[in-house]
Amino acid sequence: MAQEKLEQLCSLVETLNHHRELYYNQNAPSVSDEAYDRLFDELTQLEQETGIVMANSPTQTVGYPAVSRLEKTTHPIPLLSLDKTKSSGELLRFMGDQQVMLMLKLDGLTVKLTYEDGTLLEAATRGDGEEGEIVTHNVCGISGIPQQIPCRERLVVTGEAFICPSDFELLRATLKDSSGNPYKNGRNLAAGSVRLFSAADCWERKVRFMPFGVIEGMEELSKKSLKLKKLKEMGFQVCRYMVTKENRTLTAGELEGGIRQLQQFAAQQDIPIDGIVVSYNDIPYSRSCGRTGHHYKDGLAFKFEDDLHESRLRQIDWQPTRSGEIAPVAVFETVEIDGCEVSRASLHNLSFIEELELMPGNRILVSKRNMIIPHVEENLDRGGFSLESLIPPVCPCCGFPTHIHESQAGADGSARKIKTLFCDNPACETRRLRQFVHFVSQKAMNIEGLSEATLEKLIGRGWIHDYMDIYRLDAHRTEIMQMEGFGEKSWQRLWNAIQNSRNTTFERYLIAMDIPMVGNTASRALCQQFHGSLDVFEDAVHHHYDFTQLPDFGKTLHNHIHEWFYDEENLYVWEELQKMMNIQKPALPEPAAEAGSNPFVGLTIVVTGKVEPYTRSGINEKIESLGAYAGSAVSSKTDYLICGEKAGSKLAKARALGIKVLTPAQFFHMAGE
């Protein structure tokens, strides 16, 4: 047992040091901070348990020795890291009855500034805490660093260089890290930028500096907050802080309120933070607390609780889908997230598995994205990965050999290849069943009561071979009524639902046909373009219509449509089934009504973020009522981007393409409201 623990300890030190090298020296981390922090906590615990601490343990040292060719400088007063907690109880215990400062924990890179005789002498990074890199040449490329200050004594200021989240969104569209990938976060970009050789390049990255401490100078002041106040008077934009009242301990509620206020401030001011720092305000008391090799004991960082839950991957299930793609699903030890028991999550495709190096037995971190869909975020046990050993050589449903397909991801502008596993057998049963499930689904033919289980039985008995057979099911009426769980009434209900589905629309019919990538949005656009006539649409296809001229239609979608109609079997179903349908003419909106008086007629408008008080489909309807087209992705054909609250990556793309960006207020104003 002891031997096992020792091995585990050594392997953790090695893993963490590998991550540190990538993070600090190459600014290209391979795991998330959450995963890193978990491993770090694990190591700390093992060290306590065994009483063994390696000399190169990340719990004993700070950062990583700098390796770039910038000149080095030593820090006579070491620049250390911070001790961290996620428990507010521990924070309260730490504070005790001391007066404390609550500060933003800025998410960037430490920079130390040395002033003598009122002039900036040197700017340096933290490095390994004892020795950092000189980046004085870059200070004119960083905003918030005064060159001259009204202060004659030697003054050493510590602070953080960072990039605002909104600037990062714009920058990430164009910049690449040392391994040619887009930067994962603003912290890494800030670190890379501060260590550049040219201030002009640094300036383009929009780096800002905010001090959070004075480590030399102003000796007459005995409170940290007073020193910061003085920095403000010298022209620094000081990191936001709050000071508690003297001789009064905070309640849990007050502490929580303070943290929330600081969080809100950071969000409003577009400042990146990854926690709150609490530190004793009294300097003599702080000094009396001492230090470890890793941090000073007068401060504690409160890191926001992440919603990641640890589990262990049991196996990967492979599920054929209606497109023939075999979708990987993670099956892991049950964890409870927000009161729900979760044990399965989609793994999307082979590339996703490859990126996480997932193997059965690995410990994983699971989250619920948007509080709903379980998602595997991270693998804590990387190493020894082999994709070949995971992939089933034959389809688990029909036994047909599987194939790996590669396609361009592209949606985010990257040229990344995505690998997926396929069963190419068109008669694969699961695949066919899923096609029927899609066909009867709500957004397609909308046949209520025809569940997957029922479909499976009906197909199994040989009564359904193609879509048309659904509309001929009355030929088996008596047999169906005798089926288990069926009776006269349920048959009648089912048959009525089937009959009702004959009254359908252009969009539903098109979605039911399951042309790859043709869903709600594309079918609506096609309906508009071809005036709700399936014949006119089909005719266009036969005359080699170029679908890329429609907004949001790319080359891939264009090809999918043509390839689908090229298949004779598809064409047969397309025509035969239509004979059984009554396709309603769409009630086309009268664009002239509102249209004439607004500048958006005929243009393509895309929305990002939330536009109060509308839902996403609500604002899209609003756009269409103006005679404009509501696009879903930003492309060169987009005319306007409406940028609501919490805008996403579309904003960066729009900026990069030079597309006009409107605030919701501007949009409503132009629309004449």
Ligand SMILES: NC(=O)c1ccc[n+]([C@@H]2O[C@H](COP(=O)([O-])OP(=O)(O)OC[C@H]3O[C@@H](n4cnc5c(N)ncnc54)[C@H](O)[C@@H]3O)[C@@H](O)[C@H]2O)c1
């Ligand atoms: N993903 C990875 O591979 C990987 C690897 C190594 C480290 N990390 C991340 O980095 C963290 C460790 O990095 P670290 O040692 O730089 O610690 P840290 O960044 O978590 O905290 C210490 C730093 O906080 C900064 N800071 C910001 N605001 C401050 C304030 N108001 N007062 C004092 N300090 C303030 C200082 O620069 C200080 O050096 C880990 O917790 C982990 O999340 C990730």
Ligand SMILES: [Zn+2]
């Ligand atoms: Zn199959």
